[in-house]
Amino acid sequence: MATTRxxxxxxxxxxxxxATARLDTAPAFAQATPVRMxxxxxxxxxxxxxxxxxxxxxxxxxxxxxxxxxxxxxxLELVVEEESTPKDTVERFRKLALQNKVxxxxxxxxxxxxxxxxxxxxxxxxxxxxxxxxxxxxxEETMPNPRYSFRSTDNECEAVxxxxxxxxxxxxxxxxxxxxxxxxxxxRDNWQAFxxxxxxxxxxxxxxxxxxxxxxxxxxxxxxxxxxxAKPDLIFSSHWAGDASVLMKQAHAAGLVGNTKFVFVVAGxxxxxxKKSFTPxxxxxxxxxxxxxxxxxxxxxxxxxxxYNDRYKEWPVFECERAYLVTxxxxxAVEKAAKAIxxxxxxxxxxxxxxxxxxxxxxxxxxxxxKDHIPECNFYGGFTxxxxxxxxxxxxxxxKMTGPEVQKPSGVGLKDWIQSWKV
Amino acid sequence: MTGRVVLGLVVLxxxxxxxxxxxxxxxxxxxxxxxxxxxxxxxxLFGYTGLLSxxxxxxVALGAYTAAYLTSVFGVLAFEGIVxxxxxxxxLVAIPVGLLCVRYVRIYFGMLTLAFGMLFYSFLFKFxxxxxxxxxxxxxxxxxxxxxFESLDKVQFLTGPFYYYSLALMVVGTAVMWRIARSPFGxxxxxxxxxxxxxxxxxxxxxxxxxxxxLIAGVFGAVGGTLLAVPTGLADPLLAYWPHxxxxxxxxxxxxxxxxxxxxxxxxxxxxxxxxxxxLTQYWRFVFGLILxxxxxxxxxxxxxxxxxxxxxxx
Numbered sequence: 001m002a003t004t005r006x007x008x009x010x011x012x013x014x015x016x017x018x019a020t021a022r023l024d025t026a027p028a029f030a031q032a033t034p035v036r037m038x039x040x041x042x043x044x045x046x047x048x049x050x051x052x053x054x055x056x057x058x059x060x061x062x063x064x065x066x067x068x069x070x071x072x073x074x075x076l077e078l079v080v081e082e083e084s085t086p087k088d089t090v091e092r093f094r095k096l097a098l099q100n101k102v103x104x105x106x107x108x109x110x111x112x113x114x115x116x117x118x119x120x121x122x123x124x125x126x127x128x129x130x131x132x133x134x135x136x137x138x139x140e141e142t143m144p145n146p147r148y149s150f151r152s153t154d155n156e157c158e159a160v161x162x163x164x165x166x167x168x169x170x171x172x173x174x175x176x177x178x179x180x181x182x183x184x185x186x187x188r189d190n191w192q193a194f195x196x197x198x199x200x201x202x203x204x205x206x207x208x209x210x211x212x213x214x215x216x217x218x219x220x221x222x223x224x225x226x227x228x229x230a231k232p233d234l235i236f237s238s239h240w241a242g243d244a245s246v247l248m249k250q251a252h253a254a255g256l257v258g259n260t261k262f263v264f265v266v267a268g269x270x271x272x273x274x275k276k277s278f279t280p281x282x283x284x285x286x287x288x289x290x291x292x293x294x295x296x297x298x299x300x301x302x303x304x305x306x307x308y309n310d311r312y313k314e315w316p317v318f319e320c321e322r323a324y325l326v327t328x329x330x331x332x333a334v335e336k337a338a339k340a341i342x343x344x345x346x347x348x349x350x351x352x353x354x355x356x357x358x359x360x361x362x363x364x365x366x367x368x369x370x371k372d373h374i375p376e377c378n379f380y381g382g383f384t385x386x387x388x389x390x391x392x393x394x395x396x397x398x399x400k401m402t403g404p405e406v407q408k409p410s411g412v413g414l415k416d417w418i419q420s421w422k423v
Numbered sequence: 424m425t426g427r428v429v430l431g432l433v434v435l436x437x438x439x440x441x442x443x444x445x446x447x448x449x450x451x452x453x454x455x456x457x458x459x460x461x462x463x464x465x466x467x468l469f470g471y472t473g474l475l476s477x478x479x480x481x482x483v484a485l486g487a488y489t490a491a492y493l494t495s496v497f498g499v500l501a502f503e504g505i506v507x508x509x510x511x512x513x514x515l516v517a518i519p520v521g522l523l524c525v526r527y528v529r530i531y532f533g534m535l536t537l538a539f540g541m542l543f544y545s546f547l548f549k550f551x552x553x554x555x556x557x558x559x560x561x562x563x564x565x566x567x568x569x570x571x572f573e574s575l576d577k578v579q580f581l582t583g584p585f586y587y588y589s590l591a592l593m594v595v596g597t598a599v600m601w602r603i604a605r606s607p608f609g610x611x612x613x614x615x616x617x618x619x620x621x622x623x624x625x626x627x628x629x630x631x632x633x634x635x636x637x638l639i640a641g642v643f644g645a646v647g648g649t650l651l652a653v654p655t656g657l658a659d660p661l662l663a664y665w666p667h668x669x670x671x672x673x674x675x676x677x678x679x680x681x682x683x684x685x686x687x688x689x690x691x692x693x694x695x696x697x698x699x700x701x702x703l704t705q706y707w708r709f710v711f712g713l714i715l716x717x718x719x720x721x722x723x724x725x726x727x728x729x730x731x732x733x734x735x736x737x738x
Contacts, residue, residue, distance in 0.1 A: 043705035082701055085661045086559065087651065091451065095698070098447035098578070112557045116657040119561070123577035123656075137558050183548070184557035 034075040037062075037330065038096035040083040040107035040117075041131070046216035046241045047109055050269060050319045054107070054131050055080065056312065057320035057363075060304065061327040071331045072338055072345065083108055086116035093117055097126045104351075106326045108133040109319070111155060111185055115142065118149045127348050129330060129355075131322040134374075136189070140413060141372075148348075150355060150373040152322065153407055156414065158286045159190035159238060160406045161379045162265040163197035165399055166234075166284055169383075171201070174233035174261055176208045180223055180247065181238045183212035190238035190265055196418050208232050217243055220250045228254055234261040245273035252278035268381070269317045271394075276386050279393045283384050288318030289325075290364040291380035291398055293388070301363045316363075325362040325377065329369065332360050368403070372410040376403025437590060441582050449582040450654060455694050456589040457483075457650030460596045462674050462686035464643025469672075470680035471604060472636045473616035474528065478520070478536030479671040481543045482513050482641045484663035486648020488547070491560035491658035502565035502588065506649050513645025514638055521637035525630055528619075540668055547660035559659030562652040581654055589650050596643065597687070603639065604683055612636055673711070676718055679725025688726055 039058055042051030062076045070076055079100050081092040089108070096102045104127045108114050114133025121128035122143075129150040135143040136155050143149060179194070181187030191210065198205045209230035211223045224247075227235060235256070239247055244267035251257055257280045267274060268287030291297075292305050292315040304324070308316045330351070337346035337354035346354070359368045365378040379402075382395030408417040441449045461483050468474045486509040493499040493508060524535045547554045554560065564571075564580065567588050572580050603609055611632050614622040619629045652658050661667065670693070678689025696714075700707040722728055 044708065082705060082707075086657050086659045087454075087655045087662070088701075090655045090657075091454070091698070092701070094450055094578075095447050095702070098450070099445070112559065112659060115558050116655060116659070119656050120577075125576075137555070188551075188556075 034077040035071050035104075035334075036077050036079055036100065036102040037327070038093075038100065038102035038105035038107070039078050039080045040089060040092060040096075040105065041080065042084075042109050043082045044084075046243065050132075050241065050317065051083065051109060053314075053317050054109070054319035054323040056308070057304075057316065057323040058106070058327050060307065061324050065327070065331055071334050072343075076327075076331070083110065083113055086113050089113045090116050090120050093120055093126075093128075094124070097124050103127075103348075104129065104330050106323070106330070107131050111136060114151065118143050118146060118151070121148045122146060124148075125348070127352060129326045131326055132319060136185070144372065144411060146373055147352065150326075150369060150375075153289070153375055153377055153403070154414075155186050155189040156193040157379060157403075157406045158265045158288055158381070159193040160197065161381055161399075161401050162236075162263050162284055162286050163194045164201075164401070164406075165381060166261075166263055167197060167201035167203050170234075170261060171203055175204075175206060176230070176232045177205045177234045177236060178209040178211070178227055178230050178232035179207065179236045180209075180211040180213065180220075180227065181236070182215040182240075182243070184215055186240075187212065187215075187238050191236065193414060193418075194236050194263075196415055200418050200421060201423055205234075213243075215243070216241065218246050220247050223247075224250050224254045224256065227251070227256060232260065234263060236263045236265070237267070238265045240266045240269045242270060242273065244270055245275075245279075248274060249278045252280075265381075266318075268395075269319070271317065272315060272390075272392050274384075274392050276391060276393055279384060281384050281386055281393070284381060285384050285393065285395055286379070286381035287395070288321075289362075289377040289379060290316065290318050290321035291395070291400075292316050293394055294380065294398055294400075298361065298363075298365065300361060304363055321363040321377070325360075325367055325375065328362070329355060329358060329360055329367075329375075333358055365400075370410055374407075374410070376407060378402055379406050434590075434594060438587070441586055446578055446582055449586060450578065451694060451698060453581060453586065453589055453654045454651055455691050456593040457647040458671070458674060458690040458694065459593050459647070459687045460650065461644045461647030462671055462678075462690050463597060463600045464640035464647070465671055466675055466680050466683075466686045467600065467603065467612070467636050467643075468640045469675060470685070471609060471612040471616060472633055473619075474525070474633060474636070475533050475672070476524075476536040476637075476640065477533045477665065477668045477672065478524075478538075478540035479640075479644055480663050480665070480667035481520070481536075481540040482517070482644025483648040483651065483667065483671070484543060484547065484658070484660075485509070485513055485516055485641075486645035486650075487562070487652035487658035487662050488554070488560065488648075489645065490565075490649045490652040491562045494563035494565060495561045500563065500566045500571075501569065502567050502649075502653075505565060506592070506646055509645040509649045510642045513641040513643075513648075517638045517641025521634050521641065525633040525637055537665060537668065540663060541665060544660055544663040544665070547663055554660070557660060559657045562656050562658055564656075565653060585653065592646070592650065596646065600643070601683065608632070608635070673715055675725075676715065677725055679727035681724055682727035682731055685725050685727040688730075692726060 041055050065076050079102055083089050096105050106129045108130050109132040111134050114135055118135040127148050130152045132152045134151045134155055179191040181191050213223055262283035265286040266288055268285050333351045333354040337350040355369050356371050367377045369375050382399045384393040385396040388394045408414050465479045468476050489509040489512045490505050493505050520539050567584050572584050611627045615629050623629050674689035674693045675686045679685030700710050
């Protein structure tokens with residue numbers, strides 16, 4: 001079939017238009033295909049509230065990135081799948097990688113699930129940046145040198161922070177302690193870290209009770225009775241979901257609130273449920289990596305908190321910060337890697353290299369991915385107060401600690417690290 | 424004759440699945456093979472003997488933890504040894520559990536099997552040093568007939584040699600179960616299901632036969648558990664949790680417990696339906712609850728009741 005003069009001119013015109021296209025706005029790969037980011041998050045059960053908060057934040061971050069032109073000109077698109085049991089989540093992970101062919105997978109909150117996902121990410125050579133899941137077994141790392149897996153901060157960071165603050169502020173004011181922690185690795189890691197740090201700070205404590213209710217328990221009657229019986233000076237808890245406020249309510253009803261000191265290392269994750277009517281002033285409350293009402297917050301955090309509250313009528317929690325960090329870290333790493341290779345779209349290995357050591361601003365302040373693929377973030381906590389405009393407790397003053405202050409260095413065991421402190 | 428042709432075509436189709444190039448859907452067939460064996464065993468108890476067990480997950484988890492222990496603690500990677508060990512462990516555990524459970528029938532049997540399942544779940548969850556607690560235990564990549572297939576990555580291994588190994592195991596297991604169901608022993612089980620009093624009267628040792636059925640179900644469940652554990656790479660306590668037992672019962676009802684192949688079809692449909700519905704909505708459990716209600720109320724013979732003309736006619 002012969003080419004007509006009109007067709008020839010159209011071809012030449014098209015080629016000329018392509019040749020003269022501005023190259024400074026977006027590289028050649030910025031054509032139609034969006035960057036696909038898989039997201040695995042909890043959508044039902046006790047962790048759904050936290051999972052939903054993370055998803056909202058990931059979407060907010062994605063919209064923000066797309067409004068600013070996407071990643072190297074390509075739109076970012078989320079492909080969401082549910083995080084549930086390790087077996088089912090591994091299958092969802094494979095679906096995202098093999099069927100949906102996403103460029104990166106983010107999310108995962110549970111460490112139990114992350115322990116299964118980590119090796120699968122390595123096997124599939126699929127970049128996975130976790131929101132909140134670690135690959136720790138107990139307080140020790142099971143994947144010291146992963147290639148494709150980027151994990152969350154260590155499980156016990158919030159307990160380390162709480163313990164340091166409590167040891168410094170309440171030294172000599174408590175002797176007997178009781179732990180009530182969710183019955184899985186996270187709860188056990190936190191309780192262990194607390195006891196070691198008390199010992200290190202020369203604050204000898206006598207555990208009079210350690211209780212392990214199942215995660216998601218809503219009836220603490222027996223546990224509260226045991227606490228009443230044990231009469232501890234201090235109650236330590238690492239409950240992080242709706243069960244934290246249920247525990248507090250039942251402890252209040254049983255008359256435990258008053259003389260006993262409370263340390264809730266991460267219940268700030270459900271801070272709006274900790275109403276003034278049953279939550280005492282002066283207890284330690286940890287918020288993890290973002291405090292929504294922080295006076296010295298960055299303009300970025302202030303914008304996020306405002307828009308989040310305007311839209312959802314809720315105040316953001318730490319999973320929002322995790323999702324923001326991960327989503328924006330991927331963008332920053334792609335751009336850093338592309339810059340190093342002259343603006344081309346980088347390979348997964350090049351993105352990984354760029355992520356190692358990457359520093360960026362997250363919602364809670366400066367963050368950094370270490371060479372061992374674990375991030376360093378700021379942690380927030382403090383003692384509760386009623387002096388605020390809300391019907392729930394907040395903290396004042398706000399204590400902020402940096403990643404290296406609350407997280408063990410790469411390759412060092414938790415106990416060895418604590419022993420090495422000069423206090 | 425037509426049935427055999429259909430069966431042959433199905434097996435050929437399943438064998439050809441990896442050639443279609445959909446790696447993800449091929450990996451999704453692996454839990455199907457594992458669940459098929461587990462529900463075949465469970466259906467020997469329910470469909471043939473009339474005992475509904477809510478403790479099926481116990482044996483699946485036993486198989487998975489046997490694979491985890493052998494590969495990551497003892498360094499045994501030969502999958503033949505793992506399958507054999509799982510069968511033995513399933514058999515040994517089924518002896519005391521079965522002896523106690525088959526003394527009861529109906530809801531009492533169901534509750535007792537549920538109780539043993541939860542007992543094992545609690546053991547897995549609480550005994551951290553032995554079982555890894557909630558973190559579970561890693562299941563390392565096994566060797567098949569002494570071959571490590573080192574040149575293949577994990578997905579190639581799963582969708583290649585391991586796929587055909589699992590398929591073969593499922594076909595052999597199905598054939599064995601077919602022989603059991605069609606044997607005089609199977610006939611005795613059916614007579615127990617229909618009327619235990621009469622069966623006893625004509626000389627069938629009802630409790631003993633129920634116990635044997637329980638042992639066989641235990642072995643099938645444990646072998647199925649090994650096939651589930653390898654693709655996941657982890658054995659975790661949720662495998663023994665009661666909703667997992669419920670999943671096995673759901674598969675059986677969905678496919679149809681009154682047909683030999685019903686539970687297998689149920690496992691297949693459940694896995695692929697779950698895959699699709701999970702991606703579409705977070706309320707997938709609600710959808711599955713609705714499906715279960717519809718099946719129980721309107722299609723008590725399950726999907727095979729639709730497909731099998733003899734069952735449609737109520738034969």
